[in-house]
Amino acid sequence: MAIGDHFKDRAHAGQLLAERLSEYAGKPDVLILALPRGGVPVGFAVAKALGVEFDVMLVRKLGMPGHEEYAMGAVGAGGVRVVQAGLVESGLVTKQAIEEATERELAEIERRDKLYRGGRPPPRLEGRTVIIVDDGIATGATLRAAVEVVKKSRPARLVVAAPVGAPDSVAALEAEVDEMVCLATPFGFHAVSQWYRHFDQTSDAEVQDLLALAWHAEKDS
Template sequence: MKRTELATSGRDADNRGNMAQHRFLDRRDAGEQLASRLLSLHPWPSTTVLALPRGGVPVAYEVAYALRAPLDVFLVRKLGLPGHEEVAMGAIASGGVRVLNEEVVRRAGVTPQALAAAEEREKAELARRERAYREGRTPAPLEGRTALLIDDGIATGATLRAGLKALRAFSPARVVVAVPVAPPEVCHALRAEADEVVCLLTPPDFMAVGQFYRDFSQTTDEEVRALLAGADSPGLA
């Protein structure tokens, strides 16, 4: 993997003076700190780093660079419960994977028509992102490997939980979640669904992911493409 340098607004001396109130300068800085923690835990052989786009990509790029692991995006779209879209009734992912929370669907009385409509909407966005980000590249290998799933932080965890269920369909040997920041209760709950969870910060005063970043400006499609293009896969361990 070669180092990709992108212009970021959070890496000057003035920003470093704000670390007392913002733990991370930007997503790249968060990725460097997260990578340092991961390397201190144990070796990471046969690992594929997966980023939840878009914000998870700059974080995951730094982790993949440090671990000398292949980087890919894990394209997953939550199927939100009609009228309560923050509640995941399932998810779809690359490769035609669909998982449903049958209990949520049953209790909410979601009709097959409503489910199909939600799925069609999310399929369209999934296809758009597939074209925009992969640019014809083959997905990184997952079967029999450690899948290290990374985002820039977790708020409720609904999308990430849906992604975990979808990820299991690709038969990885282990699934690990690693994020710079998450509420302590969410981080704890994820341990029941992943083989390992690494949350760099679990602040009790958590309100939003962005409060812990000096620069939390939106990651663009162009930045995602540049980082993925710069992530040349090293020899797979």
């Protein structure tokens, strides 16, 4: 993908991402973990193209008070939390605000787990090649939380993949994983939505539908 090009939508981005991940096609130990909600259509397209297992990784951004679109950190399953260094010391946010945001987002993770999984046990990660997929990388906070969650389960190989990302955030994540795959790291990156022609909000229903399709296909294979 040339810098400046735009993806049609998340499914199209996932198809292009799958081409870069073709070495993992058809391997039974490979697992795609998508970040809900926007990462799910991308991850589903990748998993479908590669013929590998698909599931979700539940992490949540901690939004800056009053400016929720800006991430001050993220939380993940098992109480994993990543917070930007120096926020409290600089007076930009209080410890109480971080704790309140953490409690709120962990409750949302629990809600989504019940909604999306419906009691289905999480996939085994230990000893597998795990590819974490999102629709783009802005600050990278939620992906860093996802990486920490997966590392606790001792995968054999950990890959992060996204269609587009901020150069600094992509470089920082690259140092944390075995492989970083990002189709474009454009200069002047401001928001993930800039790089998609269609970037509608992904609904809970769409996530549920894609998971049901993936799990049904696995059962039939």
